[in-house]
Amino acid sequence: MVLSLLSLCAKEVVSDHSSSPLWLRWVPRELYGPLLEASFAGCRPLAVSELVHKWPERRLRVGGRRKRGQPPPSRLCVQALLLAVVRGLSDQRCALRVLDLCGLQVEEGPMVDSMGGWSLTVALCTMIVQASAGAHRRDGERKRFSALHRDKNVKRERGQQKKAREASDDNEVVMSCIDGGPSREVLEEDYMVQGVRRRMEMARTLIDEPSSITYREENDICVQLQVRADIFVNARSWERVCVALSTPGPLKLQCRYLRVEEISVSSIRTLLDLLPREGLLGIDVRYSNLGVTGLAQLLPMLAAFPDLKSLRLHYCNLDLRRDQPGQQEALGDLSQGLAQLQQLRRLSLTALRLPGQLRVLLSSLPQPLEVLELPYLSLSPADLAYLSCSHHSSSIQQLDLSENRLDVNTLPSVRRLLSQASGTLCHLSLSGCGLNDDLLGLLLPSLGCCLSLKSLALALNPLSMAGLQEAVRTAARMPSLRQLLYPNPLEDYQPGLPERPSSAQLLDWPLDESIDVSITGSRLNKVLQDCGRADILLTCDLLNYDKDLVD
Structure with a gap:
């Protein structure tokens, strides 16, 4: 840099x-x-x-x-x-x-x-509480000073009133001896005029002096500084965040993205009640045992946030494969709750296990989604068939179908979906979908039509070196593609893999130590150079892969 x-x-x-x-x-x-x-x-x-x-x-x-390479x-x-x-x-x-x-x-x-997010949230909440305590302490000191100042003014006025009364008595004695002199009523009127002037001077002093109670109390009521941040809340920080949000003071905390982990439905509802309604763009709920019923209770509260555009649910125990009473009714409530999110553009559902229910969820959304992430969702052929024909298909910019196993029955729906999204799709993840050389070969023509695609993830798919080279040739013909995450070819693994291994088996199975992994990268980059493309980043590093680097 x-x-x-x-x-x-x-x-x-x-x-x-x-x-x-x-x-x-x-x-x-x-x-x-x-x-x-x-x-x-x-x-x-x-x-x-x-x-x-x-x-x-x-x-x-x-x-x-x-910027790239810039440390935090x-x-x-x-x-x-x-x-x-x-x-x-x-x-x-x-x-x-x-x-x-x-x-x-x-x-x-x-x-x-x-x-990190948790440490920053705790530091922010501590700062807000300390600022409020300091403001109250300064306010108490100002009030004590103002009380002393007021007592001093009162004593001064009492002394002036006493002197005025004594002077008035003396004047009465003198005026009684002089025919036609001023009466007592005239002297009292002069005193009242002096009192009004004195009160005007005191009011002017309260306005001009920065230590006055009127000036300071007005500043204490008003918020001096708005603090906007992304808030990370778990069981350890929940109480501190609630205190910071409910404590009046010179600092006011506003949340842009809220991330909660491992807290109950009631705690999330309490937190949502305290958040300012304006400015909240996204909510991320992780590792919380919501269930379908709990999520159905939360969604009506989310409708109160007019700017909400993103909803992410990760590992929230929404398992509908179990035959439990009341699940269908709760799923209907869930659909009605999603229908109230007028501005939602991003929906992420990770490992919720809702096979066959995608139509019920997505069809109720009033606006088409731009980001749809459905990893580990156990999608059925009916789910993919609906998605390829839904009102979301032509507007999707980012699609994640990783860890949903694809086969010859679901591949036509995926190809139709890619055709519908070819003009808008920028990021696609098909990692861990069980794509072998034959399935990927059927899918490559549809991928080649996605002219706006910038990043493509194919990790943890059982592909041979020949299949990888064909994928790279297709990628070279995609003008917008800048990053390709590829899997290790089957030739790089030790013997013993099943005929069509799963992503978990590919992740755990050891690589052959006698084979230099860097040779695979060199061969694939040679294919790119032969196609006249040197601007595509090829990587097999699944842990450090970041699709946002190409934006």
Whole structure:
């Protein structure tokens, strides 16, 4: 990654923290952004703290999508940022009003020093509670000071009233001796005029003085800073998140994507009641024992979030293969709940085991889906037949059918689906679908028609070297394809594999140590070069495969 001249200069400036008091006061507001980026890149938490504490803009975004090769911010820098935000609440020079941390957390990869979703959520909630406690403490101190100030003014007024009464009595004695002098009513009117002036002066003082109770109480009622972030909640952090969402104070937490793990339906409902309705784009529920009935109870609550576009359910125990009473009624409620999600564009259902029920679920959605992920779903031929003819087929941009076993009976539906989605489909995963050379050969013409396809995953399929080479030749004829995840050919495994091994057998079966795996990659890349394509990334690394790298 080549750094620009501005980035190089910013890196040099923030490298010496001892000189920051000299240059920070002269830095124009346009350079705060490059300096903060350099501070994060160089792991300079003290520089991060000072820049955020004096941030001149109303909005600050840290996070988002990183460039290739760009490391995430370190834990120390993130902690310094949060502490500086709290300190800036009491500094009128800080103009920050919106802090956007969406996408800051790191969930995968070997980044030991970075901050994950759970840690970032706990740190954010702690910051919000501490800011609220500090605001109440400062408010109590201001109220005590204001009470003393008010008592002092009251005593001053009482003294002035006493002097006015004494002067009034003396004037009555004098005026009684002088014929035609002013009466007592005239003196009382003069005193009332002086009292009105005094009260106007006190009101002006309460407006002008920053320590006044009127000014400060108004600021305490209003939210000073909006904090937008992706929230990760499990059983250990649930209570802290609920406290942060329900605690009034100068910081208000807004959620963009909510991810919950291993918590009950009632806990999820409590959390949804506390979340702000605006701005929530997606909900990800994982490893929670929802069941069909529990999910049917949650879906009407999701309809209250107008911006919700993504719903992901992973390993939530929605097993309909068991003959249980009331399942069909609950499935109908589930369909009605999905029908209320007007803006839903992404639906991910992992290992829910709903064979033969795809029509009931997807047909109720009011808008066509753009992302549909159905791994480990035990799809039946009827499910794939419906999907190929549904109103979603012509709008799908990302499709995941991995670990759904395909055969000669389901292949016509898959080919029809690819034909319908050929103009929009950008990412396709067919990993672990049991595709051998013959099945893949029947599927390759339909794949070749997907002119918008950018990434294709074929891992854990029982393909020979000849089948892989034919797949690479087809990929070379696809103009938009940039990444292909291929399986190890059957020739690279030790002897003893079944005739048509499953994905689990291919994953566990040892490779032949006498064969150099890199030779397979070299042979496939040679096929690409012969076809005039050197811009396609070929990889068999299933763990580090990332389809988003091509976007």
